[in-house]
Amino acid sequence: MESVQQQREEEEEQAALRKQRMDKLKALQTAGFSTYALIDGELTFSFSQSYSTLMIRNKTHNALELQTTYDYLSPGEQVTQVQISFAGRIKSKRTFGKLMFLTVEDDSGSIQLYVEQQTLKDSFRYIKSLVDIGDIVGVQGCIKRTDKGELSIVVEDWQMLAKSLLSLPDKFHGLMDVEKRYRLRHLDMIVHPSVRQILKQRAQIVSTIREFLERKQFMEVETPALHCIAGGADASPFVTYHEALDLQLTLRIATELFLKRCIVGGFEKVYEIGRVFRNEGISTRHNPEFTSLELYEAYKDYQDMMNLTEELIKTVANQVCGTTEIVYMEERIQLGAPFRRVTMNELVKETLGLDILSFPDIETAKSAVEKKMEESMKDWDSIDSLGKLLSSCFEHYCEKLLIQPTFVLDYPIEISPLAKQHRKDPRLTERFELYIAGRELANAFSELNDPIEQRERFMKQLHGSEQVGKELDEDFLLALEQGMPPTGGMGMGIDRLVMLLTNSSSIRQVIAFPLLKPE
Incomplete structure (x- = not known):
């Protein structure tokens, strides 16, 4: 009251x-x-x-x-x-x-x-x-x-x-409420110069990324934001409707599948920086609409993508921050040193002392993890393979420990439907995610270019799915059947990169107008 x-x-x-x-x-x-x-x-x-x-x-x-x-x-x-x-x-x-x-x-x-x-x-x-x-x-x-x-x-x-008809907030006591600052973002920009500074740095980061990729002769492509089928990621889409075509559409959840069509079409280096939309929760790390960078290069693999990603981040940090040694939430992070490269299984083994992939069956492995960690894990009924268990253990116990830049390699095949099977271990894929400050920043594959295997992977992924808009993307599979060269691909969250380089704790700080529920 x-x-x-x-x-x-x-x-x-x-x-x-x-x-x-x-x-x-x-x-x-x-x-x-x-x-x-x-x-x-x-x-x-x-x-x-x-x-x-x-x-x-x-x-x-x-x-x-x-x-x-x-x-x-x-x-x-x-x-x-x-x-x-x-x-x-x-x-x-x-x-x-x-x-x-x-x-x-x-x-x-x-x-x-x-x-x-x-x-x-x-x-x-x-x-x-x-x-x-x-x-x-x-x-x-x-x-x-x-x-x-x-x-x-x-x-x-x-x-x-x-002539301003509304007074500015009091210099010392006005506009302190965080929620009000985001609702009156224009006023937040006037009153707090630091807000404008972060958005300026964001623009500089995006500009530097474009310059970096263009020097390497990547071509920027604009792909559709309205899709007939939501694909390229495992996420819930926003659903809309086109009246003239009497057609239900979704806002894109990723730019991946159309960029790969460009590789099929003969372009060897393509990228897109654009908004994607996921009908999911809001947190300090997630906004329903966000900006991603996706790039693809023919005749490369995930090792090449690691080298490119590391060079890109070092270049952007030097340009925007003037140094590759940054501070994020009181943690001193070295972006100049070679990024660590370690498999997911090795990280879980370091943290838990368990080699998940060496267990004979899933139930024995689950029991060992619960005994080791002295806790009963929630929602484990859906984990029906060693690969899914490995991923779950990594997410629960390892992610938060990865403060310095770390490429986590060789993800299980069950959770990587678009990545090529690992050349040495068929249970895994040639995929990495880059973690910095306990947060995923980039995701990359040696792209799966076998149309028959891709169809089988999609069928497994869609089995039992009740999400709106989840269908088999026959147009993309048709493009793959035309022949896609061996390709390396990488996706990076621009908002999270901006958070890292501006020492921002919430994704809302680095988006000019984050989504808010109406009062």
């Missing part, structure tokens, strides 16, 4: 503040100001005209450029021969009689505005009484460093570019 009352009081306060700002908006308009002005590359300020007809000249500098270019200025020094045109959002305002200091922020940083009545004359009073924190303004003037050492634009002309 107390929280409801508090929320009601906040809403009433916001309504009162909005009314005040609406009154200021009307006052500015009455005075002849355009409160949502245009930008123009030709015209500059001229107060001999009506305020409402003025347009701000394009910005000559951003805040970072000004701070860098005029870093040499000493306190009290001023540059009058260069005219600065600048625009941004007001983040603070201090008034001292006939002098005001406004901190204005743009995408690159912030700078102070030096506003004095002597320079602006009659216009000064409008800034003093009608301009608020949160407003977006354009100014023109020269640059100086104040006697107290603050680099500032001496404002000679100004214009309101967008």
Whole structure:
């Protein structure tokens, strides 16, 4: 009840503040100001005209450029021969009689505005009484460093570019609730520069990945987001409907099967960075829509994919973080050293002291694991093979221990329907997953290119499945029958890579607008 009352009081306060700002908006308009002005590359300020007809000249500098270019200025020094045109959002305002200091922020940083009545004359009073924190303004003037050492634009002309009708949260106490921050993400970006910084780093990560792959002559392909059959991963799809075709479709759960068609079609190096959709739970590691990188290269195998993946991550870390030694959740992680390569069976043997694949049957193996770990495992009725047991033990006991980069190799064939059978052990596949900080980051195979075996694997996978959209993908099998060369493929979660390189604990922090249940 107390929280409801508090929320009601906040809403009433916001309504009162909005009314005040609406009154200021009307006052500015009455005075002849355009409160949502245009930008123009030709015209500059001229107060001999009506305020409402003025347009701000394009910005000559951003805040970072000004701070860098005029870093040499000493306190009290001023540059009058260069005219600065600048625009941004007001983040603070201090008034001292006939002098005001406004901190204005743009995408690159912030700078102070030096506003004095002597320079602006009659216009000064409008800034003093009608301009608020949160407003977006354009100014023109020269640059100086104040006697107290603050680099500032001496404002000679100004214009309101967008009057903010809603006040920003209190500097020290506002917008602290995590859920509210995600619901008002635009406001979160305004108030917390660190949010924008993470999204900038995300963009840089994606850009670096593209540059890396293009240097290696991979071609970017855009595959369909609407599928007739959900394939390429074991996940629940979102179901939709196409009215004109009278056809039920699903949003893609992976880009894999269409990219492999490109390999069949004659391309030897292809990739896609795109959104995929899985109708599953939400957690710090999962969002129903996320971004994946998938790439395929003909005449390569999973060993080649390991080398490529390791090189890619080191390149991105160096470009974005400036180093391959990073800190994630207080763990110091070495991305520069050779990544460890170890089989799943070896890891389970290290952790449990049991060689799962050496047991004569599944029941004996289950009993040994329960005795060793002194606990009764849940949901073991569905585990009907040594391969599935090996995978379950790895998931329960080993994943969280893999802090330093580790390629986990040779997954059981039962859980790898798209991977080629291991050349030395038919119970396993040529597959790896990369783990860093206890979290899976990438998944790769020597791709299965035998259409007969692929059909058999799909049939086993689909046996008894009740998931919507689960069917045999005859079109993909038809493409495989045309002949696909030996191929290595790799998929990586972009969001998880961004989490790692930005030291973010939740996937929602690295997605601009994560999915939320409506209030």
